[in-house]
Amino acid sequence: MLRRLNKNNHHTFYTMRILPLILACCSFTMVCHAQDDLSKMFTDSSTAHQPVIGTFKSTRIIMGHSNETLKKHELDFRVAHRFGDAGGSFGGGKTAFGLDNSTDIRIAFEYGITDDLMAGISRAKGSGDLSQIFEGLAKYHLLRQTTDDHIPVSVTLFGNATVSTMTSNDNPESASHFDQFTDRMTYVGQVIIARKFADLVSFTLSPTYVHRNRVGYMDMNNLFALGGSGRIKLSRRLAFIAEYYYPFRSQSSKDYYKSQGVKFYNPLGVGLEIETGGHVFSVNFTNSTAILENQFIGETKSSWLQGQFRWGFNISRRFSLFGKRDWKK
Amino acid sequence: MKRLFLAIAVLLGTVHVYAQDIYSCRNANLSFFSSAPMEDIEAKTDKAVSAINIKTGAVYFKVPVNTFKFRKKLMEEHFNENYLETEKYPYAEFKGKFSNPVDLSKDGTYDVTVEGILSIHGVDKAYKEKGTITVQNGKLTTLSKFNVRLEDHKIKIPTLVIKNIAEVVEVTVNATYVTAAK
Numbered sequence: 001m002l003r004r005l006n007k008n009n010h011h012t013f014y015t016m017r018i019l020p021l022i023l024a025c026c027s028f029t030m031v032c033h034a035q036d037d038l039s040k041m042f043t044d045s046s047t048a049h050q051p052v053i054g055t056f057k058s059t060r061i062i063m064g065h066s067n068e069t070l071k072k073h074e075l076d077f078r079v080a081h082r083f084g085d086a087g088g089s090f091g092g093g094k095t096a097f098g099l100d101n102s103t104d105i106r107i108a109f110e111y112g113i114t115d116d117l118m119a120g121i122s123r124a125k126g127s128g129d130l131s132q133i134f135e136g137l138a139k140y141h142l143l144r145q146t147t148d149d150h151i152p153v154s155v156t157l158f159g160n161a162t163v164s165t166m167t168s169n170d171n172p173e174s175a176s177h178f179d180q181f182t183d184r185m186t187y188v189g190q191v192i193i194a195r196k197f198a199d200l201v202s203f204t205l206s207p208t209y210v211h212r213n214r215v216g217y218m219d220m221n222n223l224f225a226l227g228g229s230g231r232i233k234l235s236r237r238l239a240f241i242a243e244y245y246y247p248f249r250s251q252s253s254k255d256y257y258k259s260q261g262v263k264f265y266n267p268l269g270v271g272l273e274i275e276t277g278g279h280v281f282s283v284n285f286t287n288s289t290a291i292l293e294n295q296f297i298g299e300t301k302s303s304w305l306q307g308q309f310r311w312g313f314n315i316s317r318r319f320s321l322f323g324k325r326d327w328k329k
Numbered sequence: 330m331k332r333l334f335l336a337i338a339v340l341l342g343t344v345h346v347y348a349q350d351i352y353s354c355r356n357a358n359l360s361f362f363s364s365a366p367m368e369d370i371e372a373k374t375d376k377a378v379s380a381i382n383i384k385t386g387a388v389y390f391k392v393p394v395n396t397f398k399f400r401k402k403l404m405e406e407h408f409n410e411n412y413l414e415t416e417k418y419p420y421a422e423f424k425g426k427f428s429n430p431v432d433l434s435k436d437g438t439y440d441v442t443v444e445g446i447l448s449i450h451g452v453d454k455a456y457k458e459k460g461t462i463t464v465q466n467g468k469l470t471t472l473s474k475f476n477v478r479l480e481d482h483k484i485k486i487p488t489l490v491i492k493n494i495a496e497v498v499e500v501t502v503n504a505t506y507v508t509a510a511k
Contacts, residue, residue, distance in 0.1 A: 037389075038353075038382060038383040038424075039389055041380050053406055053409055054406060054409075062454070073402075074403065110401075197511060199414075236359065277493065318403050320401040320403065323400045324400070
């Protein structure tokens with residue numbers, strides 16, 4: 001039957017039989033859409049520029065700050081501890097690999113004033129020239145990385161001031177000899193630039209400025225440093241973290257201290273970050289003995305390679321205050 | 330050929346008529362409640378969107394998961410980061426229809442059963458749930474409560490917090506619709 005159709009007939013055949021079929025199909029699809037797929041009515045305007053969350057689990061990485069701040073009305077109770085040298089002449093079995101000694105302890109209360117601004121106070125034992133230290137700190141989350149890379153990085157500002165309450169050293173040459181009250185003070189200013197990649201890996205880069213009002217001979221009142229850190233998530237609750245600081249100490253200062261038999265080392269820490277609901281534990285190993293930036297950046301004199309690294313931990317417990325009141329609003 | 334174009338015209342016309350049967354809501358309220366031995370957890374959002382076609386009975390819901398607000402901000406972070414993985418699965422979505430045709434042209438309150446696919450955490454599951462629709466002055470108000478089993482959507486609760494988070498959470502949907510006729 002079909003074979004006998006000439007070209008003209010062929011044409012007619014297509015217009016009369018196939019075309020309506022195609023058109024009918026098209027219109028049918030349209031009707032189906034109008035009937036059942038209501039999702040087309042809502043375009044994705046609300047997903048634009050969503051902030052990336054959880055670049056780090058805590059406001060600290062190992063030694064220094066992460067880009068994270070506390071949320072509004074959150075209270076963070078923090079305890080950090082650094083033990084003695086695991087190896088070297090002060091470590092080994094006789095001190096249970098450093099557990100018998102503690103080089104620094106810090107206890108802090110930190111509070112979220114807004115979702116972007118936090119402040120805190122702390123007391124640290126101190127390890128370095130100064131000890132018995134009170135600290136006041138503030139931290140502001142300036143920019144948040146967005147999921148669509150409209151803002152590619154998070155930027156957080158951190159600043160603190162510390163006062164040492166130790167007895168003034170009798171030796172007027174000493175860094176801990178105080179002629180006036182301001183000699184007891186040190187300051188840190190820091191910009192924390194962070195980025196989270198594909199939910200698994202996070203990095204920070206932290207240009208840091210440390211100012212110590214009083215330092216030893218040939219030490220530096222103004223010291224710049226660059227901090228860097230990384231986190232790899234091993235599971236949803238466990239992450240591997242590493243952090244490093246490079247202080248820009250002048251050659252003349254290095255040379256002088258070397259002639260005195262003192263060598264400065266760059267702080268390096270590695271650890272695990274474990275989250276358990278409201279707690280975040282960081283279990284770590286560092287060569288630096290001090291906990292505060294004011295000290296570990298410029299005063300780390302212990303070396304990983306000589307076994308002068310130590311076990312340490314940071315514990316953070318976050319409480320939501322005014323939760324019921326805020327919730328009802 | 331004339332009849333053909335007529336047919337197309339009619340079909341296209343129908344599409345237009347259908348648009349008047351669609352009611353939509355851009356600030357639907359969604360909340361969920363988890364009651365576990367250690368604590369009760371509640372979260373809510375008013376950023377869900379929804380539409381109902383009263384002729385065909387098609388029902389649609391979509392909610393940006395990260396708009397859920399919790400009493401504790403840290404919970405909110407864990408919810409997004411650890412459980413719902415919001416960056417990977419930003420929306421929860423429901424596509425379904427009325428199980429039985431309901432005439433919503435007159436004012437009144439109607440019991441309806443809706444069946445369809447709910448996608449949470451990137452995992453689809455079929456649901457058949459009851460709700461009510463109130464029609465008044467050209468507005469529809471829907472109310473529904475149903476249970477979601479976290480396991481069904483591959484939301485894992487670690488044993489450490491098993492006493493804090495219930496395995497089944499109760500979801501409440503409350504939305505007011507106006508006609509979407511253009």
